Amino acid sequence: TTEKAWLDERLAYIKAYEASEKRPSFVSDAEIEAVLKRKADPERLEVEEVLSKAKELHGLTPDDAAVLLNNRDPELWAEIFATAHWIKQEVYGNRIVLFAPLYISSPCVNNCAYCGFRHSNDQVAKKTLSPAELEAEVKALITKGHKRLIVVYGEHPASDVDFMCRTIETIYAVKEGRGEIRRVNVNAAPLTVEEYRRLKEVGIGTYQVFQETYHLTTYRKMHPANTLKGSFRWRLFALHRAQEAGIDDVAVGALFGLYDWRFEVLGLLYHALDLEREFGVGPHTISVPRLEPALNTPLTTSSPYRVADEDFKKAVTVLRCAVPYTGIILTCREKPALRREVIALGVSQVDAGSRTAVGGYAEMEREHIPDREQFQLADTRSLDEYILELCRDGYIPSFCTAGYRTGRTGCHFMSFAKQGLIKNFCLPNAVLTFKEYLLDYASPETRDAGEKTIARHVEDFARRMPQRAEKLKEMLSRMEGGQ
Numbered sequence: 001t002t003e004k005a006w007l008d009e010r011l012a013y014i015k016a017y018e019a020s021e022k023r024p025s026f027v028s029d030a031e032i033e034a035v036l037k038r039k040a041d042p043e044r045l046e047v048e049e050v051l052s053k054a055k056e057l058h059g060l061t062p063d064d065a066a067v068l069l070n071n072r073d074p075e076l077w078a079e080i081f082a083t084a085h086w087i088k089q090e091v092y093g094n095r096i097v098l099f100a101p102l103y104i105s106s107p108c109v110n111n112c113a114y115c116g117f118r119h120s121n122d123q124v125a126k127k128t129l130s131p132a133e134l135e136a137e138v139k140a141l142i143t144k145g146h147k148r149l150i151v152v153y154g155e156h157p158a159s160d161v162d163f164m165c166r167t168i169e170t171i172y173a174v175k176e177g178r179g180e181i182r183r184v185n186v187n188a189a190p191l192t193v194e195e196y197r198r199l200k201e202v203g204i205g206t207y208q209v210f211q212e213t214y215h216l217t218t219y220r221k222m223h224p225a226n227t228l229k230g231s232f233r234w235r236l237f238a239l240h241r242a243q244e245a246g247i248d249d250v251a252v253g254a255l256f257g258l259y260d261w262r263f264e265v266l267g268l269l270y271h272a273l274d275l276e277r278e279f280g281v282g283p284h285t286i287s288v289p290r291l292e293p294a295l296n297t298p299l300t301t302s303s304p305y306r307v308a309d310e311d312f313k314k315a316v317t318v319l320r321c322a323v324p325y326t327g328i329i330l331t332c333r334e335k336p337a338l339r340r341e342v343i344a345l346g347v348s349q350v351d352a353g354s355r356t357a358v359g360g361y362a363e364m365e366r367e368h369i370p371d372r373e374q375f376q377l378a379d380t381r382s383l384d385e386y387i388l389e390l391c392r393d394g395y396i397p398s399f400c401t402a403g404y405r406t407g408r409t410g411c412h413f414m415s416f417a418k419q420g421l422i423k424n425f426c427l428p429n430a431v432l433t434f435k436e437y438l439l440d441y442a443s444p445e446t447r448d449a450g451e452k453t454i455a456r457h458v459e460d461f462a463r464r465m466p467q468r469a470e471k472l473k474e475m476l477s478r479m480e481g482g483q
């Protein structure tokens, strides 16, 4: 009954919000379909013009993006891929930021057709971490070398905003050896402005809400109307409310596989443009989760819109060209070989060594726990193994959280990014936090590869910024001395 009372109250709140929210929706099925139709068959010249514009690094309009999305010429696709790769190198360099998801609770009042945690799915056992279990999960993650988490909650009275604040404070307080978690991002249901303010007070990093699909007709099919998630507009403006509450790093995403991937790329672009228009800053990151199998969840394997690998690559590529200063997150949902390919096309953040079952890190040796996980991951390699691959591919892994701790968030981060400073400020921080990882957690093989990676990047940095490189070298030797 308390669950029912909570649910009724929240539903009434959302209904009242819908009636009072004056902002017009920034997406509509008809408008996005019209853009795609208008640019249905682009000429070579048109594609090339859009690519030149993308290289100016000021982003693209929905019409420009539709030109790329609708291109059918394989030769031109090769050019589009190359442009995205160039943009990624220009803005982000070789740096790849690492994080892990931490599933804290799975009980959920919603019934999303694609999710293993949905209310009506009695084949997946729902679980909420106790304080002791939470601490054990955090320690397990710290012991692997993680510094950044995204915490994940089901929507339920037992995981309301009080619970979220308590658990986040617990995470920040855990110390294990020389490590701790330095940035906690959140992926949870849309909240009220007042609730977001509470989360800001406990020092969260980014707040992430995935729209799942920007196609209203599909949204209604996936999310029953009488559930909290049934309100498209409550979710559509979730991140606007977060911004109003002062959370200036917000993150968007679409669940690829529910509807046409081209439509979703444009939906994400409209969302980014609307946040930028209203708050002067677009989303901090864009996520591109793709539908994965989940126990007793037939839609995950039968959806007619499941996205082929090649199309998935195209989606990331067009996003990279369209919003050059927004990070793109790729997750362990994807298999190792594809992750490798997609990273080169524009990804700046990835998770590694991840589990999607609540309590999954305490049982790390089990790659899959089907009756407890939200969906099945395709990349279950350890963080250390994955870092070795990144080094061999020429990237520099970063655990840096300094930008956020020194107030380089929201607009500040964006203007910083737009001046091309990510490569110069973030590189030394990547080197230092990676060195920390190598000293404290790496296997001998990864340490060896990692030291070579660091040496190469420091050398390159010294050619560009000799004075700052001296300081960096000095700091590295202090770390070797135990600091």
Ligand code: SAM
Binding pocket: 108, 114, 115, 116, 152, 153, 154, 155, 187, 188, 189, 190, 209, 210, 212, 254, 255, 289, 290, 291, 292, 293, 294, 300, 333, 374, 375
């Ligand atoms: N319950 C909150 C919500 O739905 O906003 C927050 C977390 S939900 C556990 C995290 C995300 O997982 C969802 O937004 C959805 O995009 C993604 N997801 C759900 N089912 C999935 C599946 N079968 N495959 C891949 N991703 C999935």
Ligand code: SF4
Binding pocket: 108, 109, 110, 111, 112, 115, 116, 117, 118, 119, 153, 154, 155, 229
């Ligand atoms: Fe609940 Fe989120 Fe899963 Fe929907 S996606 S059933 S809201 S946990």
